[in-house]
Amino acid sequence: MDFEKIIDLVKSARNIIAEQSELHIETKGEADFVTAVDFAISDFLKAELQALTPEIGFLSEEEEGKISDACWILDPIDGTTNLIYGYNLSSVSLGLYINGEIIFGVVYNPFTDELFTAEKGKGAFLNGKRLQVSSRQSHEALIEFGAECTHKENAEKNFRLACEIFCHCVDLRRICSSALDLCYIAAGRIDGYFEKLLKPWDIAAGSLILQEAGGRISDFAGEPLQFALPSSVIAGNTATFEYLLQTIKKHEV
């Protein structure tokens, strides 16, 4: 497979965003939006990937569809709210799922031109430079808190957990693009991340990039991620991951 060609296609998102004169924002649910940019990138990558790899299926947040044994998993814009508000932390996230695992991932921030990539077993890279998670201990960590903004009925429980973690670590972050959260751990910019409910396209590419940089990832029970269904996520360098897993398990009982 020509992964360089796939990466070039993903980077076309920068031009697609520049060409879109209006966002045409639609509301899908509570604090959940989609724009013309999301649809344009999804449609473009679907057509290009199907032409290039007709034997591989295609799952996108903005398309009806199901995961198959060999499948591209796309979030055309991860961080749509950031895009709408001009808060330039959004990404295009594309993973290649084959028989239960992600074997290739690319996460691209078109605003900063930062390109995160990984092939299974070959390491993770940011604009070609090899990535390694930090070696910070959990009390030294910056941790992304995925607050489940589309399910505010869970806010009290989620913030109780976040409060305990906040008091233990250096500080919490709210980047609000799951794909970038995982890549930022891979790059050692932050040290951990937890969120109660994520979709396959939020985590497919980022989970591989994180693991190829030496990071750990699981659901809230400590089980490996399944990409066929929504899942909770804990991610981090080893020390932060272990701390988050123990702390979250205590809150989940």
Ligand code: IPD
């Ligand atoms: C969202 C982002 C955000 C996470 C939400 C996701 P979207 O994706 O990844 O970080 O907290 O759960 O839904 O809607 O911007 O593609």
Ligand code: CA
């Ligand atoms: Ca997303």
Ligand code: CA
């Ligand atoms: Ca999205």
